[in-house]
Amino acid sequence: MKVADLPLPDALRSQYRARGIEALYPPQEACVRTGIFEGKNLLCAIPTASGKTIVAEMVMHRHIADGGTCLYIVPLKALATEKYEDFSGKGVRVGVATGDLDRKDTYLGKNDIIVATSEKVDSLLRNAAPWLSRITLLVVDECHLIASPDRGATLEMVIAKLRHRNPGMQVIALSATVGNPGALAGWLDAELVTSEWRPVDLREGVFCNGTIHFADHERQVPSKSKNDDLNLCLDTVAEGGQCLVFVSSRRNAEAFAKRAAGGLKLSETTLDDAADAIEREAATDLGKTLALCVRKGAAFHHAGLSSAERKIVEDTFRTGAIRVISSTPTLAAGLNLPARRVVIRDYLRFGDGGMAPIPVGEYKQMAGRAGRPHLDPYGEAVLIAKSEDGCQDLFEAYIDAPPEEVSSQCNSENALRTHVLSLIATRFVQSRGEVLSFMGETYYAYEHQGLQSTIHETIDRVIDWLVDAEMVTEFGDRLEATEYGDLVSRLYIDPRSAEKVVAALRGAPTYTDIGLLELICETPDMLTLFLRKDDAEILPLFLQDHEAELWTGVPYGSDEMEAFYASVKTAMLLSEWSDEVTEAMISEHFNVGPGDIHNKVETAVWLIHAASRLAYLFNRPLAKPIADLGTRVKYGIKKELLPLIALRGIGRVLSRRLFDLGMTTPQEMRAAGIGKIAPILGEKTAAKVLAQIEGKEAGDDAPAVEEEIEVKRERRQTTLSAFRGT
The missing domain is CATH 1.10.10.10 (Winged helix-like DNA-binding domain superfamily/Winged helix DNA-binding domain)
Known part of the structure; x- marks a missing residue:
């Protein structure tokens, strides 16, 4: 089936032609024949790299040509950015929504395609974003995540709400790993397309004693080192390919990348440029270690890296310069980063009950990364067996096994x-x-x-x-x-988190920063830091000095105490960040990476904002200091920098430089003049900042006022006892 024969806008046809896409792959053709251009729902369950996204993109452009609006749901923020870039520049307006979880983001309705995570869409529904009623096409990428214990219920409810609200809306669901596609298609009233076809042949095998055992042949791998995993990588690189190695932990990913760098010993200008860029971004030893690996052609990839570091690694791997990446399974969750050979080294993972096998669906996601279309003659997914006896077991457990069935998580x-x-x-x-x-x-x-x-x-x-x-x-x-319940829903926090915060607020606590930070770290919405052996000495000492400042009591039970210590440790990290401790020092103190710090800060800012909004209802005098702490945590600044950070264009570092030079307020900056602030901010930024200050003093901008709760008066709280704190 030719692309030229499809009912597509000319601009999209031209884009495809420029990329060499003249005809559809067989699974794509099967999707078209189901009637997707006539509005039929579709579940497309085909292998990675078989063209699922293009199927969705074609239908989106068809809807847009008819005046429709399309919503594309993805599981990860990083994937939202990737899809935004994929869909942009093709003659349509594309928006991406991954930000604050209590905003309507009305501006997004101006776009033809909106890309968002399921959590963001759920929050938009709660905040009554008006453009959602105009959605004519819903695309759900990685729809098998309905089975996720953590996020599945949200994705399922979002789909159900949108279908309920927009009964004429077309739905296209995409996945490579659905064990029971018929059931999911039945729920969606969708046509089903399944296929094993791939543009690059996938060979799945098990490595043992120097040989990869495939179903129909064997392949010898030269022993250039003492380690099987490294030998598999060096073998692929020697024939011009790239390799992804999936391991069970961050520490293992970093350790393998170091060994791979030592085995590759490459020296190229592109690698030096990427390593230099990482070094410029690196604020911690982790980043410096990554740069050393990249300089030799290897890298590691996990959530502890900063977003800038991850992007450099991904982009340099796509160019072919980085030959080997070792990663935790996060890289398999949708990012478009294929390689000729994928090595699934660790198929056991530590969980609540000790070491346990990874799910088949997770293996399939990893294996699906093997084979770069138009670049590789084949792709190989290789498990590593501990012994000859284990080879057949791995074939049965993973290669020959179907992915798990998608099961609802909505009965929790x-x-x-x-x-x-x-x-x-x-x-x-x-x-x-x-x-x-x-x-x-x-x-x-x-x-x-x-x-x-x-x-x-x-x-x-x-x-x-x-x-x-x-x-x-x-x-x-x-x-x-009630007014309270409406606010909790719009703030997008767990009702149990709200109750914990409200109970503390009604206890009329004396405000302390560490008291609030420890409180939000006790809520179900905060994923706390892991406890380590060294913490057994540090945390009790910290509590001795700060116990009186805490808003919650110290528990007695051992299980409760462990969770309490984890929340205290996380609060300590946030406290150090808001006291302007450097990333490098925080990383060393808490054994975390820049990505971990960013994730904790992002969650804390959201929860502190929620606490400040709740305080307007239950303990208004605390609302302002709570909001101030939210600003401090957001930017990582001490209280004295709050007047400066309010100016656009001034962040954590610049506000500290200005303050230390005696310009502690906007008025003092204006008095100092552009001659003194330009060397710090740069000429353009200095001029813009001074214009802001002049404008505010002249009354051009409305003065800041305390944020009031948006209340729909017809929903007034009917039982007031809980609101007044007696």
Whole structure:
């Protein structure tokens, strides 16, 4: 089937022609024949690199040509950015939404394609983004993540809400690893296309004693080192290919990259340029180690790296300069980074019950990265066996096994609590019966047809909890969100987090920074740091000095104490960041990477903002100091820099330089003049900052006012006892 014969806009046809795309792959042709250009829903379950994204892109452009708006849901922020770049520059307007979780982001409605994570879409639904009602096409990338214990319920509920709101909307779901595609397609009322076809032949095998055993042949691998994993990489590089090595931990990824760098010993200008760029970005020893590896042709990739460091690694690998990347499984979760050979070295992972095999679907995601279209004659996915006896076991457990079935996660009380509240707050439902009726539209209901009593009981318990917490009121059979419940839903925090914060606020605590930080780190929304042996000495000493400042009591039970210590440790990291301790020192103190610091700071800023909004309801005098701490944590500054950081164009480093030179307020900056601030900020930035200051003093900008709660007055709280703190 020729691209020229498809009902596509001329601009897109030209783009494809320029990229050498003249005809569809067989699975793509099968998708077209199902009727996707006539509005049919589709579940496309085909291998990685078989053209799923192009199928979705073609249909999106068809909708746009007819005046429609398209929403493309991805699982990761990094993948959202990648898709945004893929879809841009093709004659349509593309927007990406990954930011604050309590905004309507009305501006996004000006775009033809909006790319967003499922959590962001859920928050947009809760905040009544008006453009969502205009969505004519929903694309769900990596739809198998409905089965994710952490995020699956959110993705499922987002799909159900959008289908409920926009009944005429077309849905296209994409995945390479669905064990039961028929069930998922049935729920979506979708045509199903499955295929094993790939543009590059995939050979899956098991390595043992110098030989890769494939199903129909064997391949000898020269022993250039003492390590099997490195030999597999050097063999691929020697024939002009690249290699991805998946390992179980960050430490293993870093250790292997060092060995690979020593084995490769490459020296190229492109590698030097990439290493120099990483060194300029590097604020920690981790970045410096990465630069050393990259200079020799190897790299590691995990969430501890900064986003800039990860991007340099990814871009340099795509050019072919970096030959080997060792990574934790995060790299397999959708990023377009294929290699000729993928080595799945570690197929056991440490969990709650000790070491356990990784899921088959995760193996398939990793193996699917093997083979670069138009560059490699084939792709190889190789497991490493410990012994000859283990070869057949690995074939049976992974290579010949189907991926796990996608199963709904919507019967968890913790998951349903936040989603039922959002249904009530956004008036999707207004009674218990309507909650049950809406849940009947979910994948859970489709999957468990005829077995609804369990979820009925769960929903009743969840609603009772929300009523007891005064987030929801119930008059007869009518459910309404209170002012408190409406706010919690729009803030996009777990209702249990809100209750923990509100309980502390109503206790009339004396405000302390560490008290608030430790409180938010105790909430279910904060993923705390791991405890290490050294912490057993440091944390008790810290508590001796700061216990009186904490807003929550010290628990007694050993399990509770471990969780408490983890929250205290995380609060210590955030405290150091807001006291302007450097990334390098924080990384050393807490044994974390820049990416970890960024992730903790991002979550903390969100939760502190939520706490400040809740404080307007329950303890208003604390709202301002809480909001100030949020600004300090966001930028990593001491309190004295707050007046300077409020100016656009001035960040953590520049505000400190200005302050240390005696310019502690905007007024003092204006008095100093451009001659003194330009050497610090640069001429252009200095001129813009001074214009801001002059404008504010002249009254051009409205003075800052305390942020008030947006209240829909028809939803006034009917029971006021919880609001006044007696």
